[in-house]
Amino acid sequence: MDASQIAALVCQCGAPLLLIALGFSIGRMIERSHLRELDRREAELAGCIATNLRSPPAGHPLSDGHLVTGGVVIGSDYFKTFAASLRKLIGGEVRSFERMMHRARREAMVRMLEQAHALGATTVINIRFETCSINGVGTRGGLPMAEVFAYGTALVPRGGATR
Amino acid sequence: MIVVNTETVPGHEIVGLCGLVQGNTIRSKHVGRDIAASLKNIVGGELKGYTELLTEARREALERMLVQARQLNADGVVNVRFCTSAITQGAAELYAYGTAVRLRRIGGGAPLQPTPPIAPPNAL
Numbered sequence: 001m002d003a004s005q006i007a008a009l010v011c012q013c014g015a016p017l018l019l020i021a022l023g024f025s026i027g028r029m030i031e032r033s034h035l036r037e038l039d040r041r042e043a044e045l046a047g048c049i050a051t052n053l054r055s056p057p058a059g060h061p062l063s064d065g066h067l068v069t070g071g072v073v074i075g076s077d078y079f080k081t082f083a084a085s086l087r088k089l090i091g092g093e094v095r096s097f098e099r100m101m102h103r104a105r106r107e108a109m110v111r112m113l114e115q116a117h118a119l120g121a122t123t124v125i126n127i128r129f130e131t132c133s134i135n136g137v138g139t140r141g142g143l144p145m146a147e148v149f150a151y152g153t154a155l156v157p158r159g160g161a162t163r
Numbered sequence: 164m165i166v167v168n169t170e171t172v173p174g175h176e177i178v179g180l181c182g183l184v185q186g187n188t189i190r191s192k193h194v195g196r197d198i199a200a201s202l203k204n205i206v207g208g209e210l211k212g213y214t215e216l217l218t219e220a221r222r223e224a225l226e227r228m229l230v231q232a233r234q235l236n237a238d239g240v241v242n243v244r245f246c247t248s249a250i251t252q253g254a255a256e257l258y259a260y261g262t263a264v265r266l267r268r269i270g271g272g273a274p275l276q277p278t279p280p281i282a283p284p285n286a287l
Binding site: 023034055067073081107125126128132147151153158 | 172174200207208209
């Protein structure tokens with residue numbers, strides 16, 4: 001094989017390997033910093049009660065209700081997509097996407113609770129989640145992207161926020 | 164206009180039903196956002212362009228629902244539900260529906276100041 005053929009081979013194999021390496025390294029850094037950020041924001045909102053019960057808890061003070069929402073679109077990195085495509089050969093749990101969806105749900109929930117907190121609410125009831133994959137219908141090998149949307153009713157106590 | 168996703172409005176009594184109200188919008192992504200998303204998909208994480216697009220679309224669907232509720236002289240909308248479906252490659256329909264009602268306030272205290280249920284995208 002001469003130099004140009006070797007160079008062509010390196011380019012052909014190198015590009016996907018470089019993307020996988022980038023996805024693995026930078027992707028993990030981004031994921032870790034996002035998870036740290038989520039831990040911090042969830043700790044700040046620890047005083048807020050969040051439930052999917054349909055009515056206020058017994059003994060809750062008289063409050064006004066207000067719809068609060070939070071949404072996020074999260075994409076998978078190249079390494080996760082590659083690992084999932086390997087998993088498709090043998091079947092079973094796709095842990096990399098599970099982690100991605102869990103992150104998206106946490107982020108949507110935190111955004112919704114932050115909106116409730118800004119209104120002075122201490123309780124959010126009737127929380128529901130909507131998930132939608134937005135890489136199109138019927139695409140083959142589309143980039144995995146999912147939108148998670150959380151919505152609920154924030155209870156703002158009358159006469160100011162008290163706990 | 165009070166908007167909640169529960170069947171009853173906390174602190175209020177439902178005195179009349181105006182009917183089912185709904186609002187929808189169909190949005191598609193554009194090439195610029197698609198390219199940015201493809202690059203972001205190498206390293207993963209939040210796709211802010213799409214988040215803004217879908218948040219704005221949902222606000223519009225909700226606003227269309229509230230326009231219908233105002234036409235029916237309702238005081239609020241209860242039991243709001245959202246539905247998202249992919250229509251074709253790169254386009255999604257966002258649909259919001261609820262029941263418009265007339266309300267009577269119970270107890271005292273100042274009414275809650277109306278704020279948009281879905282914050283504008285640049286507030287994120």
